[in-house]
Amino acid sequence: MSDPDPRLLELLVCPNCHGEVAYVPEESVIECRGECGYRYPVRDGLPVMLIDEADKP
Numbered sequence: 001m002s003d004p005d006p007r008l009l010e011l012l013v014c015p016n017c018h019g020e021v022a023y024v025p026e027e028s029v030i031e032c033r034g035e036c037g038y039r040y041p042v043r044d045g046l047p048v049m050l051i052d053e054a055d056k057p
């Protein structure tokens, strides 16, 4: 399983609340650290920043 490019991660924001996101390597997800807390999957090292694909808390 490959990790996303850190330079790419810096550019990402949550598409739902436009908050900051952070990569969680243990779970291979991108987690919103803003208002919504949505968690986006990472597939083959590529973050899938789609609200439809997110886990909602």
Ligand SMILES: [Zn+2]
Binding pocket: 014, 015, 016, 017, 018, 019, 032, 033, 034, 035, 036, 037, 038
């Ligand atoms: Zn968010």
